[in-house]
Amino acid sequence: MIRISDLTVAFGGVKAIDALTAELDAPVCGLIGPNGAGKTTLVNVLSGLVLPRSGTVAVDGADLLGLKPIERVRFGLRRSFQTEQVVEDLSVWDNVRALLDHVPHARGDAVAQVTRALAYTGLLDAATVLGHRLNLFQRRMLEIAKSLVGAPKLLLLDEPGAGLTEQEAGALRRVIGSVHAFCGAQVLLIDHDVDLIAATCTQTLVLDFGRRLALGPTREVLDDPAVRKAYLGTE
Ligand SMILES: Nc1ncnc2c1ncn2[C@@H]1O[C@H](COP(=O)(O)OP(=O)(O)OP(=O)(O)O)[C@@H](O)[C@H]1O
Numbered sequence: 001m002i003r004i005s006d007l008t009v010a011f012g013g014v015k016a017i018d019a020l021t022a023e024l025d026a027p028v029c030g031l032i033g034p035n036g037a038g039k040t041t042l043v044n045v046l047s048g049l050v051l052p053r054s055g056t057v058a059v060d061g062a063d064l065l066g067l068k069p070i071e072r073v074r075f076g077l078r079r080s081f082q083t084e085q086v087v088e089d090l091s092v093w094d095n096v097r098a099l100l101d102h103v104p105h106a107r108g109d110a111v112a113q114v115t116r117a118l119a120y121t122g123l124l125d126a127a128t129v130l131g132h133r134l135n136l137f138q139r140r141m142l143e144i145a146k147s148l149v150g151a152p153k154l155l156l157l158d159e160p161g162a163g164l165t166e167q168e169a170g171a172l173r174r175v176i177g178s179v180h181a182f183c184g185a186q187v188l189l190i191d192h193d194v195d196l197i198a199a200t201c202t203q204t205l206v207l208d209f210g211r212r213l214a215l216g217p218t219r220e221v222l223d224d225p226a227v228r229k230a231y232l233g234t235e
Pocket residue numbers: 011014015016033034035036037038039040041042
């Protein structure tokens with residue numbers, strides 16, 4: 001559960017997030033809005049890359065803003081970036097294994113955890129392949145696999161579907177839609193692909209100019225005339 005209260009982030013005179021209050025409690029939540037709406041800024045606040053001017057954010061009851069970025073990772077926060085953070089000269093296995101150096105996990109079960117995450121994301125057969133040899137889809141899956149080891153509580157996925165083929169997007173949908181069943185973590189998904197949001201997210205938050213334009217069940221939100229006008233470009 002993510003509880004955001006009266007959150008404001010300003011870059012000079014621009015309020016990227018403007019007095020935002022929202023409770024996100026679905027296993028997979030969507031975060032959408034037009035370009036510049038504040039989506040990435042919100043994810044940056046959650047992961048600790050940006051400090052808000054005011055407000056609070058709690059995840060599963062814990063005050064997130066009181067934790068340093070590395071403490072948030074230990075707490076169970078995971079994030080994928082629009083540009084994948086793959087170590088190019090490490091194998092797929094070692095890319096995932098490296099995450100476990102930074103987070104708590106039961107001693108000795110690293111092999112089992114990495115194996116399980118790679119199997120879940122379809123990367124087990126590619127475990128020995130070096131990062132620079134992976135295609136775009138495999139890189140996206142590797143980002144998710146890294147998020148799944150070491151007791152994650154919340155996955156922040158920033159446009160994981162961008163540039164994928166329809167078949168790959170289908171596979172991504174299945175992986176994201178089952179993350180909660182796989183490891184119990186909540187997912188906050190930013191994507192411009194409304195079909196991906198509709199297929200995976202039961203609850204969706206829409207931002208516009210840093211403000212909350214809508215929050216609720218995804219189907220209702222996507223049918224909201226104000227959302228259709230601001231985001232989808234239709235009346
Ligand atoms: N580091 C920064 N310095 C100054 N302004 C910034 C910074 N980061 C974001 N902004 C501004 O804050 C606003 C929100 O940007 P943000 O990147 O969060 O939007 P977004 O919804 O993620 O957009 P997109 O869909 O294009 O990724 C924009 O007006 C942007 O120009």
